[in-house]
Amino acid sequence: MKCSSCSKKAVYSSQGRSYCKDHFLNYFERKIFRTIRKFSLMKHEDKICVAASGGKDSLAVLYMTMLYCKKYKIDFFALNIDEGIADYRDHTIKDLETFCKKYDITYHIISFKEKFGYTLDELIKKAIKKGKKPCTVCGILRRTLLNRGARELGATKLVTGHNLDDESQAYLMNLFLGSMKHSAALGPVTGFNSNNKFVPRIKPLYFISEKETRLFALLKGFEVHFSECPNINLSFRAKVRDKLNQLELLREGTKNGIVNAFLEVLPDLKEKYKNTKEFSYCKRCGDPCAGEICNACILEEELCQE
């Protein structure tokens, strides 16, 4: 198959168009820059923190953030959370370090071990005994460290590598669980209650699929080891992801359709849930939370104080 824009051999096809390497890279960059502009994700006065695991999504978003920030003279850096997942995170951190050195990007690493006294591998053993799921523990603690780290390093925005697949999965999961309130906190800019202790999260890859991201990483020659978290198959998300991929095969554009339909109702959802939840501050750590003690401190007390 030939590229729809020139006579070169196509490396990608989507929605009736095919792309050679150069036209695909161009399409990828334009799509991301358009998302950043459309949703005002980054401004000149921002200090951008890119949450970077070293996986393909984060390296792609780090690279594109670098291009955008250099073009518009915006300050940025990378932040990695080392959960301590043996034979997984150590590989991606190495990829991230190589990448940051190559492009001269400032990066910081914060570890579970240093902040909580245990690695995630150690915490999971305790969590499973107490009936908790690994992804829940990891998600809460990682989000907390990302927010704290970004805030303490002076960031005004936190870039994540969440993509079209992540967003369509999250929306469907919330639908299945009957939790529209959680969907109100999705979207290209995360969070529905502004709070000066909460660094807003932004998703430049919002309309980019996982396949496009991996292809981009491959064509750019980024050193990315294939890495699937060893705990993913225990999650509900993995089941939704697989079903969604089957639907995408049956009808191309399904994920786009889900996300675009979601964006139509998102303003109403944000309005509905805008002031229903009063934010207070955790009595232990001072971070914003819904109750007296934040979920991270509850987990820390349950799992780390032994």
Place this chain on the structure above:
Amino acid sequence: MKVFIEKENKQIVFDKECTAKELLVELNINPTTVILVKNNETILLDEKLSKDDEIKILSVVSGG
């Protein structure tokens, strides 16, 4: 042809000339979840594969 399946970290030998799409059907792999590489070049599903080709099936799923 030699076929490397990244997700399973295994290499198999496939002795049938076919298209990339037919190969994925034979291996029961959903094309939306992979990128195909033939002799170090990214290919699409209509590509014809022959016995001497080296194929990589790269998974696009990562993270957790």
